[in-house]
Amino acid sequence: MIDVRAAVKIAFQLFQELYDTRRFEDVLLEAVELSQDRTTWQVTIGFYRRMPSVNLVESIGSKKYVRTYKTFHIDAATGDMIAMRQGNGEE
Numbered sequence: 001m002i003d004v005r006a007a008v009k010i011a012f013q014l015f016q017e018l019y020d021t022r023r024f025e026d027v028l029l030e031a032v033e034l035s036q037d038r039t040t041w042q043v044t045i046g047f048y049r050r051m052p053s054v055n056l057v058e059s060i061g062s063k064k065y066v067r068t069y070k071t072f073h074i075d076a077a078t079g080d081m082i083a084m085r086q087g088n089g090e091e
Contacts, residue, residue: 002079004032007041010079011072015045018084024049030069030087034076041074044087 002010008029021027024047031044048065069087074080 001038001076002041002074004034004041006079007074007076008032008043010074010081011041011043011045014072014081014084015070021047025065039076040082041076042071043074044069044071046087 012029015021015027027045027047029043030046031042033042034040035042046067046069049068051064051066071085071087073082073084075082
């Protein structure tokens with residue numbers, strides 16, 4: 001069984017492989033939980049991403065960011081990703 005450090009490392013590696021992380025700010029570990037049956041690690045990563053502006057006036061000098069969360073479900077035995085879901089920051 002992989003430990004919590006390995007699960008977090010795997011989740012961050014997957015996050016960096018799947019996304020252009022240069023577009024994000026404040027990428028942080030938000031939560032980690034081992035499922036009750038001890039088969040899956042749930043690792044939530046939070047980050048700010050820039051929202052596209054609706055109009056030109058709004059975009060000048062304005063940086064609108066929204067906090068976004070991704071929860072990676074990692075197999076506790078193998079370290080393989082089972083799923084990635086949009087998180088809500090409360091997981």
